[in-house]
Amino acid sequence: MQPPLQQPIGFWTARAGEAIRTRTQSRLADVAVSQPEWWVLHQLSLHTAGMGEREMLATIGPNATDEIIAQAIDDAISKGWVERADGALTSTAAGRERFAVAADVQRELNAERRQGISDADYATTIEVLQRTIRNVGGDAWHW
Template identity: 60%
Template structure:
């Protein structure tokens, strides 16, 4: 930690505080790095789904899968901006990736791999899995719901 002030033992620390701070830090780092490529994070989510569906994906399916990451409005804006940047074309209800979309996806995917390696520095795969499992259980324990593809 950069903060040199003494803290309570981890067992007495508030989970909500740390999950919020972790989320903010990860989001800020990711969004800043992607911005260097001219890609917003919601556009990245759209590009990622298009990479999984090179033949195209229905708009409603895209919004359903990506929607939990952000507001539905932000996803619609990301679809529109991706289209205006030439990364996808709309063919009826299908969103179809373009060659430019595949190219920017490849660049952004490489960056995302670098960011994941950065986030995982000093963290074992086992600790990572435990953390995700604990967070999922905590959400369930407090009556929340969450899902990620």
């Protein structure tokens, strides 16, 4: 294998993204939550008074298509995790319980991904990726 400075960052970011998504989706499936449902439950955990559906779509938008997010909202409603009333989405008691279970999984996954990586190295990696995106004319953000 070539030395790291001669390897393409696009290759490694794509492989890392694929590996992380596959592992995350698998572990969330173990607790009966899809990744898009996790995004919905997570946003509602941050907006306890409720959140408009359009705001939800705009916030989660960089992760998937509007159709996938809308389906996750509908699925979470059908599972009794989310309620839609007066244009706002709110988490139910069952949704808050499911979020807590999935949040534990996400914490475990984060610890797994961060094994052997210092906080400084992790922060540097994020900053380098953000800078790389800007360098090629991209525009990315995370809530």
